[in-house]
Each structure stands twice: as C-alpha cells, then as structure tokens.
Amino acid sequence: MARSLGRIFRGFQSLCSVPFMKTELSHPCSSMFRTSLRTMAVLPSFFSFKPRDFSLPNSSWGEEMMQLYKYYDSQCEVKTDGEEGQGGQWKRLPSYNRSLKYATGGVYLSKIIQSKARLFTRNVRNPGAAFEYVLFMRKDEQKCVCILQAGHLLEGPPGHVHGGAIATMIDTVTGTHASLLCAPVVTANLSIDYRSPIPLGSTVLIESTVDKREGRKTFISCKVTSTDGSKLHTEATALFVSISVSHLLRG
Structure with a gap:
C-alpha cells in the first residue's frame, strides 16, 4: 500500500513538472490541488511499516x-x-510493540498502524x-x-x-x-x-x-x-x- 501511494505521489510530481500543468495551477481551484499534493506527501511516511524506536536517547534524558x-x-x-x-x-x-501482527483485525490492519505503534508506557x-x-x-x-x-x-x-x-x-x-x-x-x-x-x-x-x-x-x-x-x-x-x-x- 505504501509503495502504491508513493508511486501515485511521484506521478503527481512528474505531472506538475510539465509546462502546461504549471499554467493550469495558477487557476484559483489549484489551491485544492496543491493541498492534495501536500497530503499525498505525508501519506507514504504515515504508512511506513518501520516503527519508531522510543528507547533511544533524546534531549530529556538526564x-x-x-x-x-x-x-x-x-x-x-x-x-x-x-x-x-x-x-x-x-x-x-x-521500545515499540512488535506484536501487532497478532492483533484482532488482521495482518493488513496491523501493518497500517505498525508505524505508530509503541508500548503504551511511552505513549x-x-x-x-x-x-x-x-x-x-x-x-x-x-x-x-x-x-x-x-x-x-x-x-x-x-x-x-x-x-x-x-x-x-x-x-x-x-x-x-x-x-x-x-x-x-x-x-x-x-x-x-x-x-x-x-x-x-x-x-x-x-x-x-x-x-x-x-x-x-x-x-x-x-x-x-x-x-x-x-x-x-x-x-x-x-x-x-x-x-x-x-x-x-x-x-
């Protein structure tokens, strides 16, 4: 799913680089299109299957x-x-929860939310x-x-x-x-x-x-x-x- 979203976003980027598209984007309705592009830019990272490790040093550590x-x-x-x-x-x-593949809802749902998963003690x-x-x-x-x-x-x-x-x-x-x-x-x-x-x-x-x-x-x-x-x-x-x-x- 993440790969598909990434391909779609790259397709939008390529399309926007074409000269006639740059002209079209000056239209008032183009603001909605630009907003959609910004949203698509975020989605690939949201659906990343690699969870963040919260046990690494940060600025709060004494x-x-x-x-x-x-x-x-x-x-x-x-x-x-x-x-x-x-x-x-x-x-x-x-320090992240690697057991989501067993979660009720199936393996596909667990993959989608895996990127945001962590032991609740660090939430x-x-x-x-x-x-x-x-x-x-x-x-x-x-x-x-x-x-x-x-x-x-x-x-x-x-x-x-x-x-x-x-x-x-x-x-x-x-x-x-x-x-x-x-x-x-x-x-x-x-x-x-x-x-x-x-x-x-x-x-x-x-x-x-x-x-x-x-x-x-x-x-x-x-x-x-x-x-x-x-x-x-x-x-x-x-x-x-x-x-x-x-x-x-x-x-």
Whole structure:
C-alpha cells in the first residue's frame, strides 16, 4: 500500500513538472490541488511499516540516564549485515510493540498502524513527561535490566512516582523478558512490595531475573533500586503463562 501511494505521489510530481500543468495551477481551484499534493506527501511516511524506536536517547534524558545507557550499550553485541551478533554480553531491546501482527483485525490492519505503534508506557508526545526508559537483556544469565527516568506526569504522592506507574513498568519489563523466552505470554500474577518512594525526575534501575520455568509458566522476580544499588525502592514477583497465537486472534 505504501509503495502504491508513493508511486501515485511521484506521478503527481512528474505531472506538475510539465509546462502546461504549471499554467493550469495558477487557476484559483489549484489551491485544492496543491493541498492534495501536500497530503499525498505525508501519506507514504504515515504508512511506513518501520516503527519508531522510543528507547533511544533524546534531549530529556538526564546525565545519569545517559551514563547508564552508554555503559550497557558499550557491552552490547555488535551486528553487521548478514551476520550474527559479535561479542558483547547485553542486547538492547527496542521500545515499540512488535506484536501487532497478532492483533484482532488482521495482518493488513496491523501493518497500517505498525508505524505508530509503541508500548503504551511511552505513549506520550512530550519527551521526558512520563516514561523514559530503555531495556537491555543478557541471555546467558536470563536477566533483563531497565533504566527508567520518571517524568512529572507520573506523580502520585507529592514529588514522587505513582505506585501504579511503578507497577506498569515492572509488568512491562518482566513481561517483555518473559515474552522473549516464550512469546506470546500473558500476566497471570503480579505481586509487588513497595519499600521506599521514587522521587520524580530521578533515574532508577529495574532488574528482572528468571527464577524458574515449568511448562507454559515462567516465574520472574524483579527489583527496583537506585542506580548505585544502595536503595531498594520496590520488590516484585511475577508469573507469566505462554499462550497460542490463535488465542490472541480470537480476541
């Protein structure tokens, strides 16, 4: 579909380059035609099938967030075209929802909206206002770590992060971790103990570890700490159950 729209737009561009068309475009009705051309110029990018990665650095990231990102990113495997990852212990996970191909409505609908898709935790236009985070996974130790910077829209107690926002991130991190082992999965149980509040604007680490796997069940433990590990903010355990793609398609 995107290719067809692109061809149509290029056709309009070629047509407008013809001398007699330049004359016709001086007519008052040509403003509507020019508006249509501008709309067509936007459509190909709208229907792009490559989603935007929201886990990359942006201007809202603080110094601590950037330092931790660089630390883990420096230990990631390096990939070249047509080759497997070379070296490195960690792998950065992109922050967009790649499961839309299973969405109710079919594969064609999912492709159309894929370009705008993301994990709902990052669904805020203003960078830094809510969830700024990036995930890294280490397969050999079955660990996942998330660097989180909490924005002002996540306020619960005055000056601190809402408990529901913390639960959202824990479910996102542990669920992403489990889905990489046996996708797709659903959350069956999430148990959280809040130890100390997280100040708004601060950066914390969310560490997820697989405890055991039993058939379709994956048991994961998680903790939220200060970046130096000196303060424990939250502890949690989660149970995920793998399901079939046909189960998702039934809606």
